[in-house]
Amino acid sequence: MSVPASYIDLSETVRYGVVDGIAVVVLANPPVNGLSNHMRIGMDAGIRKGMDDPAVKAIVLTGDPAGKGFCGGADLRQLNTAAGREGPSIHDMFDYIASAPKAVVAAIHGFALGGGLETALGCHFRIAEKNANLGLPEANLGLLPGGGGTQRLPRLIGAVPAMDMMLTAAPVNGERGAELGIVEASFTGDPIEAGVAWALQNAVGVSDLPVVANNPVPDADSVDLAAAHAAIRPNARNGRAQHAIINCVEGAINATTFADGMAVEQREFRELVASPEAAALQYQFFAEKEAAKVIGLSKETALRPVNSLAVIGAGTMGGGIAMVFANAGIPVTLIEQGAEQLERGVSIIKGNYEATAAKGRLSAEQVATRVGLITPTLELEAAKDADLIIEAVFEDLEVKKELFTKLDAIAKPGAILATNTSRLDIDQIAAVTSRPQDVIGLHFFSPANVMKLLEVVRADKTADDVIATSMKLAQKVGKIAVLARICDGFIGNRMLSPYVREAHFLLEEGASPQQLDGALQAFGLAMGPIAMGDLAGLDVAAAGRRRQRELLPSGVRFSKVADIVVDAGRLGQKTGAGFYKYEAGNRKPIPDPEVEQIIEKCAADAGITRRAITDEEIVEREMLALVNEGAKLLDEGIAQRASDIDVIYTNGYGFPAYRGGPMHWASQQGLDVVLEKIKKLREVHGEYFWTPAPLIERLVAEGKTTF
Structure with missing residues (x-):
C-alpha cells in the first residue's frame, strides 16, 4: 500500500489527490505524522483545495498507507516555539470544517493519538481500522488535550467514558471506538480505499453535516466530578493534569456555548504547559527514548535471534522474569534444582496470572497460553538450546560463578548468558566462561513482571551485538532499558x-x-x-x-x-x-x-x-x-x-x-x-x-x- 504517484505535494509533509470525485489529503511525515507547522499548513491547504474544486464531492483525510498511522499528535519540540505558532492552528482548521459545505472524513489506520484524534474529532465523520489505537494520552506528559479534545469527546461519547479515556490515557482500538461512538465504522485494509469507499456511500450529498462541537454532553446529569477529583492519588504521576482534565469536562458540561468550554480548556492548558510538572514529564518522555540509544554503537549492528529462553531459578525473581517473556510470546524453560522450589515457583506464576484474569485483564485462554509457554524442569541440561539464558539464583558471587561454569559447557554457541545480579562484578562471572563476549547483566527489578525498568549491564568484553540485542529485546518485552557499566550496585x-x-x-x-x-x-x-x-x-x-x-x-x-x-x-x-x-x-x-x-x-x-x-x-x-x-x-x-x-x-x-x-x-x-x-x-x-x-x-x- 502506498500513495499513488499521481498525488501532488502540498507541503513538505502532505500530499493530495482525487479518486472517484473524492479528494484525498494524505499526511506523510513518518514515523508519527506529528502536527508540525508544515503538517498544519499542508492539511489546511488540502482541505480548502478540495472544497474549492467543484468536481470534488467530499474529502478524506488520512495517513500514508505505507506509514505506521494517521497522526500521533502535536510535535512536542515545537511547543511554545515560533514554528509551533506558524501557519493555521488546528482550531482555525476545525472552525473552517464546521462551516464547510462538503463532508470531511477522517480515515484512521495504525493510530490517532492526542492531537491526531482531536483532528479526527474536528472532522464530520470518522472511520478507523479495527486494530488502530485511538486515544488522548496527554496526561502522561503532564498536559491535557488542548485541541478541543476535552470538549468534543464528552459531546460525542459522554462525559464518563470520555473522562475515563483522558484520565487513564489508555487508547481503545478501532472496533471498540465504533462501539463507543468515537468513529462511525471500523475497517480493514488500505485507509485511502476504505475512506473513499465510505465517503462515496455515506458522506456525499449530506445536507446537514454533523459537527461534534454542536452536540450537548449526553450524560451531563450523571457525572460525579467531586468523586473523580477524590479518586486521584495525592502523589499520582500526572495528578495535576488529571485534575485539570476534570475541570475541563466540568467546563463542557456547564458551557452555554462550545466557545465557553474551549475557554476553560485553553486556560487549563496554558497553566499546565507552564508548570514544572509538565516540563518534568516531557523531559522523562524524551529521556526514555534517549536511554534506548547506545553511544558509540552502530545502528547497523546485527541482532542475535532470541526465540527461546531459559531462566535458572524459580524464585520470586526467576518466576517474574519467566512471566515477562511468556507475556511477549517467547517460550521459557524454567529451571530449578529442587522439586519443591520448582513446584512452588510454578504455583506462584499461575496464581499471578489467575489474579490478573480475575481483574478482567486477561482471558482464561490467554492465561492458559502464557502458562503453557513456561516449561518447568529440574534439568540444567534443558538450557542447551536456548538463545538466551538468564540466571536468577542466590546473590552470591561464588554461586553465580559456579553456575556460569556449568552453563558455559551446556549452552549452544552464540547463546547470550545473562546474570540478574543487582550489584556483583559481572567481569568476574564472565571470566569463568570461555565466551566472555556473550555475557551480560540483565538486572530486572522486583516484581519483574510488573516493574518496567531493566538495567542492562555491559561487562568489559561484552560484544556489541549482545548489547544491541539486549536493548532491543527489552523493548519487545515491554521494558525500559538503561545501559550501565560495572561498579558495585551499577547505577540504581x-x-x-x-x-x-x-x-x-x-x-x-x-x-x-x-x-x-x-x-x-x-x-x-x-x-x-x-x-x-x-x-x-x-x-x-x-x-x-x-x-x-x-x-x-x-x-x-x-x-x-x-x-x-x-x-x-x-x-x-x-x-x-x-x-x-x-x-x-x-x-x-x-x-x-x-x-x-x-x-x-x-x-x-x-x-x-x-x-x-x-x-x-x-x-x-x-x-x-x-x-x-x-x-x-x-x-x-x-x-x-x-x-x-x-x-x-x-x-x-x-x-x-x-x-x-x-x-x-x-x-x-x-x-x-x-x-x-x-x-x-x-x-x-x-x-x-x-x-x-x-x-x-x-x-x-x-x-x-x-x-
Missing part, C-alpha cells in the same frame, strides 16, 4: 547506598522513621527509605552494609542502627517487625517505641546530640546524596547520560516522575546552588561522604547550571 543501587546512609544518619541526628519517610513521600516518592528497607527485608542489605563498613577508614562514621534492628530479629514486613511494626495481613507501618530506643542508644554511643530536624532538611540532604553520587557515576562512565539516571530512578525506585528524577531536580535547583549546599554539608559532616563530585565542580566552573 550504587546511588541508593548514600541515600540510605544519610537516612540512617538523620535518624541518629533526631528524625524519627515516620518523619523521614513522611517528608520524602510528601516530596513525591512512592515510599520513604525506612519503609522501603522493611519491604525489601533488612537482612537483604546486611551483607552490603558489612562490606561497606570494612572499606571505611578508621574513625569514619558508620550507623549501626540497621544492624542492631536486624540482630533483634526484626527483618521487616516478612517478620512482622523491622523499623516499624506490622499487623498480620496489613502492610501499614506502625511506629514502634522499641526502635526509637535503639536509635537513641546508637546516637548516644556515637556521641551524637540529637536535635529537631525539618522536613526540608531531610528532603534536601537525601536528594543531594543521590545527585552527588549520580554525578560521580557520570564522570566514571558508568552511566551514559544524566537523563539515564533519571529514567532509572523514576521507573525503578519510586522517584516522582513529575519531578523528572534526581539529576533533573538538581538542574532545576541550579548546579551552582547544589554545589554550595554540598560544600556546607562537607563542613558539618566531613569530606569523606560529602566531597563534591568533580563533575559538578567542573560544570559550575564552566558557568553551566545543568547536567
Whole structure:
C-alpha cells in the first residue's frame, strides 16, 4: 500500500489527490505524522483545495498507507516555539470544517493519538481500522488535550467514558471506538480505499453535516466530578493534569456555548504547559527514548535471534522474569534444582496470572497460553538450546560463578548468558566462561513482571551485538532499558547506598522513621527509605552494609542502627517487625517505641546530640546524596547520560516522575546552588561522604547550571 504517484505535494509533509470525485489529503511525515507547522499548513491547504474544486464531492483525510498511522499528535519540540505558532492552528482548521459545505472524513489506520484524534474529532465523520489505537494520552506528559479534545469527546461519547479515556490515557482500538461512538465504522485494509469507499456511500450529498462541537454532553446529569477529583492519588504521576482534565469536562458540561468550554480548556492548558510538572514529564518522555540509544554503537549492528529462553531459578525473581517473556510470546524453560522450589515457583506464576484474569485483564485462554509457554524442569541440561539464558539464583558471587561454569559447557554457541545480579562484578562471572563476549547483566527489578525498568549491564568484553540485542529485546518485552557499566550496585543501587546512609544518619541526628519517610513521600516518592528497607527485608542489605563498613577508614562514621534492628530479629514486613511494626495481613507501618530506643542508644554511643530536624532538611540532604553520587557515576562512565539516571530512578525506585528524577531536580535547583549546599554539608559532616563530585565542580566552573 502506498500513495499513488499521481498525488501532488502540498507541503513538505502532505500530499493530495482525487479518486472517484473524492479528494484525498494524505499526511506523510513518518514515523508519527506529528502536527508540525508544515503538517498544519499542508492539511489546511488540502482541505480548502478540495472544497474549492467543484468536481470534488467530499474529502478524506488520512495517513500514508505505507506509514505506521494517521497522526500521533502535536510535535512536542515545537511547543511554545515560533514554528509551533506558524501557519493555521488546528482550531482555525476545525472552525473552517464546521462551516464547510462538503463532508470531511477522517480515515484512521495504525493510530490517532492526542492531537491526531482531536483532528479526527474536528472532522464530520470518522472511520478507523479495527486494530488502530485511538486515544488522548496527554496526561502522561503532564498536559491535557488542548485541541478541543476535552470538549468534543464528552459531546460525542459522554462525559464518563470520555473522562475515563483522558484520565487513564489508555487508547481503545478501532472496533471498540465504533462501539463507543468515537468513529462511525471500523475497517480493514488500505485507509485511502476504505475512506473513499465510505465517503462515496455515506458522506456525499449530506445536507446537514454533523459537527461534534454542536452536540450537548449526553450524560451531563450523571457525572460525579467531586468523586473523580477524590479518586486521584495525592502523589499520582500526572495528578495535576488529571485534575485539570476534570475541570475541563466540568467546563463542557456547564458551557452555554462550545466557545465557553474551549475557554476553560485553553486556560487549563496554558497553566499546565507552564508548570514544572509538565516540563518534568516531557523531559522523562524524551529521556526514555534517549536511554534506548547506545553511544558509540552502530545502528547497523546485527541482532542475535532470541526465540527461546531459559531462566535458572524459580524464585520470586526467576518466576517474574519467566512471566515477562511468556507475556511477549517467547517460550521459557524454567529451571530449578529442587522439586519443591520448582513446584512452588510454578504455583506462584499461575496464581499471578489467575489474579490478573480475575481483574478482567486477561482471558482464561490467554492465561492458559502464557502458562503453557513456561516449561518447568529440574534439568540444567534443558538450557542447551536456548538463545538466551538468564540466571536468577542466590546473590552470591561464588554461586553465580559456579553456575556460569556449568552453563558455559551446556549452552549452544552464540547463546547470550545473562546474570540478574543487582550489584556483583559481572567481569568476574564472565571470566569463568570461555565466551566472555556473550555475557551480560540483565538486572530486572522486583516484581519483574510488573516493574518496567531493566538495567542492562555491559561487562568489559561484552560484544556489541549482545548489547544491541539486549536493548532491543527489552523493548519487545515491554521494558525500559538503561545501559550501565560495572561498579558495585551499577547505577540504581550504587546511588541508593548514600541515600540510605544519610537516612540512617538523620535518624541518629533526631528524625524519627515516620518523619523521614513522611517528608520524602510528601516530596513525591512512592515510599520513604525506612519503609522501603522493611519491604525489601533488612537482612537483604546486611551483607552490603558489612562490606561497606570494612572499606571505611578508621574513625569514619558508620550507623549501626540497621544492624542492631536486624540482630533483634526484626527483618521487616516478612517478620512482622523491622523499623516499624506490622499487623498480620496489613502492610501499614506502625511506629514502634522499641526502635526509637535503639536509635537513641546508637546516637548516644556515637556521641551524637540529637536535635529537631525539618522536613526540608531531610528532603534536601537525601536528594543531594543521590545527585552527588549520580554525578560521580557520570564522570566514571558508568552511566551514559544524566537523563539515564533519571529514567532509572523514576521507573525503578519510586522517584516522582513529575519531578523528572534526581539529576533533573538538581538542574532545576541550579548546579551552582547544589554545589554550595554540598560544600556546607562537607563542613558539618566531613569530606569523606560529602566531597563534591568533580563533575559538578567542573560544570559550575564552566558557568553551566545543568547536567
